Amino acid sequence: MITKTFCHIKGITEHKEQQLWRKGITSWDEFLEKPHLHNCPQHACTHVEHSIHHLQNDNLQFFQSLPSNQQWRLYKHAKPCFLDIETTGLSKQRNKVTTIGMFDGEKSNVLINGKDLDEFHARMKQYNMLITFNGKCFDVPFLKHHFPTTDLNMFHVDLRYVMKSLGFSGGLKNIEKDVGISRDEELAEVDGYEAVRLWKRYERGNKQALQTLVEYNRADTVNLKTLMDFAYKRMVAKLQ
Structure with a gap:
């Protein structure tokens, strides 16, 4: 898609x-x-030549001028991180990050507060695109506050807005159901509010609560890839 x-x-x-x-x-x-056929100025032809060169050399930063609502077009050429966080509340100033789920399309990792959350900074260096759901409003601002030295200024596809442009509305789990994505039965009723309660139970010594929280966070990130693949195909078809 990017080459057209x-x-x-x-x-x-x-x-x-x-x-x-x-x-x-x-x-x-x-x-x-x-x-x-196009009668565009010479600078446009030069820009196209540069586009070919930079794409061949995997330099996606060249395409920073791509409108934010069109960054999904780079998906097939990017090194994406499907990212989702869980927190103790909605305020980035008063609440903390409990887990960070990261999925690269093959391997998933869930970083846990008090264990390996400090690895987030180093792990993010391998990616050049974020794929989230409502991440522009919640996840990324939260992470920028708690990890101020981590570079999160990369291409960002927020599927909340992509799916809305395709006619889907509501939260992630509602949209998953609408497009036929299912979750394991034990996670079907877990949501963001329950994730907060699970962390509190873990802090009181319930290790199973942490395991449930981790698997819930992992499912969010894995399902983001399925949803992104669905959205990409629909967006390409929409433009044709």
Whole structure:
């Protein structure tokens, strides 16, 4: 999808991009081969040439000018971290992070407060894209407050907004049900409020409560990938 993208180029809006597609210019190569069809200035051709070069060299930072609502287009070329956190409450100033779930598409890790939460900073260095649900409003601001030296200024696909653009609304678990994603029976009734209670039980010595919390957090991140794959296919089809 990214190789048919032009809205990261100065002067080319999403509307102009769609005009290019209708003219038969559906890739960077075609843009360079058919200048007579688009009549764009030379700087646009240069930008396309640079786009090809930087994508071949896995330098996604070159595409920072891509509108935030279109960053999903980089998904297939990114090193994404499907991320979800649990906390003791909604206030980043008064409450703390209890667990951080991280999934790279193959391996999942759940970092636990008091055990290995300090590994978060180092682990984030291997990724260049965040994929969350409501992370722009909650997870990332919370993490920036508690991990101020960790670089979280990377491409960020917040599936809450992507799914809304596809006609799905509500919380993560409601949308999971709408698209046919299921959870293990023992986790089906766990939500964010129960996650707070599970942590409190763990602090009182209930080790099983921590295990349930960890598996709940892990399920959130694993399901984010399934949802992202679903959304990516729908978004591509929507543009065609």
